[in-house]
Amino acid sequence: MKYCIGADVGGTSIKLGAVDEQGELLLKWETKTRKGDNGKLFLKDIADGIMDAIGSHEKLKHGELLGVGLDVPGPVLPNGYVELCPNLGVRKLYPAKELSKLIGGIPVRIANDANAAALGEMWQGAGKGHGSICMVTLGTGVGGGIVSEGHIFYGSHGAGGELGHMRVDDTETENCNCGGRGCLEQYASATGIARVARRMLDKSDEDSGLRAIKDINAKDVCDLAKAGDELALKALSYSMDRLSYALSLVAITTDPEVFVVGGGVSKAGDILIELIKKGLANYQSLIGADRYEVALAELGNDAGIYGAAKLMLPEK
Amino acid sequence: MKYCIGADVGGTSIKLGAVDEQGELLLKWETKTRKGDNGKLFLKDIADGIMDAIGSHEKLKHGELLGVGLDVPGPVLPNGYVELCPNLGVRKLYPAKELSKLIGGIPVRIANDANAAALGEMWQGAGKGHGSICMVTLGTGVGGGIVSEGHIFYGSHGAGGELGHMRVDDTETENCNCGGRGCLEQYASATGIARVARRMLDKSDEDSGLRAIKDINAKDVCDLAKAGDELALKALSYSMDRLSYALSLVAITTDPEVFVVGGGVSKAGDILIELIKKGLANYQSLIGADRYEVALAELGNDAGIYGAAKLMLPEK
Numbered sequence: 001m002k003y004c005i006g007a008d009v010g011g012t013s014i015k016l017g018a019v020d021e022q023g024e025l026l027l028k029w030e031t032k033t034r035k036g037d038n039g040k041l042f043l044k045d046i047a048d049g050i051m052d053a054i055g056s057h058e059k060l061k062h063g064e065l066l067g068v069g070l071d072v073p074g075p076v077l078p079n080g081y082v083e084l085c086p087n088l089g090v091r092k093l094y095p096a097k098e099l100s101k102l103i104g105g106i107p108v109r110i111a112n113d114a115n116a117a118a119l120g121e122m123w124q125g126a127g128k129g130h131g132s133i134c135m136v137t138l139g140t141g142v143g144g145g146i147v148s149e150g151h152i153f154y155g156s157h158g159a160g161g162e163l164g165h166m167r168v169d170d171t172e173t174e175n176c177n178c179g180g181r182g183c184l185e186q187y188a189s190a191t192g193i194a195r196v197a198r199r200m201l202d203k204s205d206e207d208s209g210l211r212a213i214k215d216i217n218a219k220d221v222c223d224l225a226k227a228g229d230e231l232a233l234k235a236l237s238y239s240m241d242r243l244s245y246a247l248s249l250v251a252i253t254t255d256p257e258v259f260v261v262g263g264g265v266s267k268a269g270d271i272l273i274e275l276i277k278k279g280l281a282n283y284q285s286l287i288g289a290d291r292y293e294v295a296l297a298e299l300g301n302d303a304g305i306y307g308a309a310k311l312m313l314p315e316k
Numbered sequence: 317m318k319y320c321i322g323a324d325v326g327g328t329s330i331k332l333g334a335v336d337e338q339g340e341l342l343l344k345w346e347t348k349t350r351k352g353d354n355g356k357l358f359l360k361d362i363a364d365g366i367m368d369a370i371g372s373h374e375k376l377k378h379g380e381l382l383g384v385g386l387d388v389p390g391p392v393l394p395n396g397y398v399e400l401c402p403n404l405g406v407r408k409l410y411p412a413k414e415l416s417k418l419i420g421g422i423p424v425r426i427a428n429d430a431n432a433a434a435l436g437e438m439w440q441g442a443g444k445g446h447g448s449i450c451m452v453t454l455g456t457g458v459g460g461g462i463v464s465e466g467h468i469f470y471g472s473h474g475a476g477g478e479l480g481h482m483r484v485d486d487t488e489t490e491n492c493n494c495g496g497r498g499c500l501e502q503y504a505s506a507t508g509i510a511r512v513a514r515r516m517l518d519k520s521d522e523d524s525g526l527r528a529i530k531d532i533n534a535k536d537v538c539d540l541a542k543a544g545d546e547l548a549l550k551a552l553s554y555s556m557d558r559l560s561y562a563l564s565l566v567a568i569t570t571d572p573e574v575f576v577v578g579g580g581v582s583k584a585g586d587i588l589i590e591l592i593k594k595g596l597a598n599y600q601s602l603i604g605a606d607r608y609e610v611a612l613a614e615l616g617n618d619a620g621i622y623g624a625a626k627l628m629l630p631e632k
Contacts, residue, residue, distance in 0.1 A: 078447070078465050130472075131394070131472065132471075132472050144569075146569065146570070148467070148469060148471075148472075148476075149394050149467070149470070151464070151465070151467045153464060153569075153570060153571070154465070154571075155448075155464075155568075155570065155571025155572075156446075156447065156448050156464075156571050156572060156573040157571055157603045157607055158571070159567070159568045159571040159602060159603050160464075160569070160570060160571045161569060162568040162569070162571070162602060163568075163569065165568050165601075165602040166565050166568060166569065167561070167564065167565070167599055178601055178602045179601040179602075180599075180600075180601040180602065245483070248483065249482050249483070249565055249569075250569055251475070252471075252475050252478040252479075252481050252482060253460075253462065253469075253476070253477060253478070253479065253482065253565075253566055253569060253570060254462070254469060254471065254476060254569065254570060255469070255470075255471025255472050255473055255474070255475040255476045255478070256471075256472060257472040283483055283496075284496075285481075285494055285495040285496040286475060286478060286481040286494045286495075286496065287473045287475050291473055
């Protein structure tokens with residue numbers, strides 16, 4: 001049996017797993033992310049964990065490890081270089097090369113976490129069976145990953161698939177964290193959805209269940225929108241309209257088969273998909289919006305493990 | 317000597333050339349595009365031309381033909397399928413497979429013309445030395461091609477790099493040819509630049525050299541803008557601003573190293589590059605606009621030949 005190991009490296013914890021060629025998750029474990037010493041500590045932990053797993057798990061011991069895939073929360077150049085990854089305390093490093101040295105030269109590849117998640121969902125999740133995917137992750141921020149015909153978009157500055165910073169509103173007056181204005185993240189992230197709702201509340205006298213809530217969050221907005229609260233629905237619709245606009249632009253530049261929506265906000269479920277499909281139909285006419293599939297992510301927190309592991313699997 | 321043949325198939329004529337591995341154009345010829353019989357006529361002409369060239373040209377006779385690349389003015393799926401190409405009178409065809417049969421099984425690949433031009437410019441033109449490129453062609457319409465890390469963006473519906481139909485103005489009231497509204501093509505094509513200028517003239521009393529011209533075209537606008545005509549400059553600036561906005565979105569989704577501007581309008585020269593750089597700086601902050609190169613295309617009408625030929629050359 002041939003298998004790969006995927007390591008999804010986050011700012012708090014590292015999720016690892018062994019996945020066979022067919023995409024079966026054979027083993028999964030997790031470890032805290034020890035920062036410091038420019039990545040040396042957590043890379044050592046990953047290496048130790050991998051060696052332990054190979055030595056102690058019967059299936060892995062007798063299988064053939066094809067390689068290890070890493071993903072990290074920051075820009076990664078196509079050659080594996082990480083200029084800066086503040087969440088991991090890493091700077092000017094080739095993490096894959098470093099890890100490979102620690103595990104006796106076993107090949108290691110690396111990608112950005114959102115890109116790895118997209119690859120994972122395409123391999124074993126909501127994009128299964130498709131050859132190209134655009135995944136958007138609606139969490140505290142908005143992340144994105146694009147895989148086309150098996151090719152991950154690193155981007156020449158590591159900004160491939162950075163959908164969260166597409167400018168989708170030219171009238172915005174507040175700045176995004178990136179220094180820009182009108183970025184998708186300001187509307188469609190969890191923070192963004194709550195912000196849009198608060199703005200609408202302030203500007204109207206309309207009655208809404210949201211008025212009774214002290215610190216409105218995205219879940220409140222989604223729950224009330226689903227329960228029929230008009231203002232909440234208007235706010236969520238606007239957020240998803242801006243997302244649809246961004247996806248309609250991706251549709252005619254990288255032209256994926258399927259759009260997959262993940263991240264914490266995606267727990268709101270089908271209402272998001274309906275709103276996005278409506279928006280796409282409004283914005284995309286060249287190809288026809290109905291030719292793009294839109295789906296909720298399926299792998300949850302494991303998407304990164306699958307995607308990282310898949311980095312080491314040859315195309316079929 | 318190893319070489320490839322590229323055939324750039326347009327609605328009026330087919331440009332063909334033999335290009336060696338180093339990118340030297342050894343031989344070039346042209347033939348009329350004979351439509352009819354679902355592509356059989358012009359494919360036969362291409363096949364005959366190739367056989368003639370191989371048989372009669374000394375260098376080619378003793379060289380090794382690695383294969384033939386085709387490009388066509390319409391959507392091409394990654395598997396080479398052309399659903400519909402009105403300009404060539406072709407429907408539901410695998411043109412590369414058909415051509416290969418006519419030339420004794422020599423391998424043939426196919427791409428969309430704008431994508432092939434992008435590949436050509438990256439190989440031997442303004443994008444030389446770069447690993448990824450976004451090329452935009454400003455002609456009657458706006459075409460686009462994206463090549464990333466050696467990978468051409470066909471797109472799953474053949475719409476990869478269709479920058480001309482990115483929506484860049486939500487307030488537009490007129491429809492684009494595609495059925496959409498506010499498409500880049502409505503502002504930045506030759507037709508679009510003239511249209512923007514005419515609209516500005518109608519809405520203002522400002523003096524302008526444009527008022528003396530009966531049928532304003534893009535060249536008039538560019539020439540007068542360069543000569544210091546304020547209204548012409550304002551019009552051209554708006555057109556290039558919308559183009560910059562579209563490119564800024566490409567910058568953080570496919571993240572190329574260089575943007576190359578080609579097509580008839582690009583003859584206006586450096587003024588376009590200056591305006592685009594200014595616009596990019598306004599819209600792109602995540603990576604920093606100054607990290608993207610912007611350049612005029614260099615290969616002119618030969619870009620397609622180079623790009624089509626390159627389809628058959630293995631990556632280095």
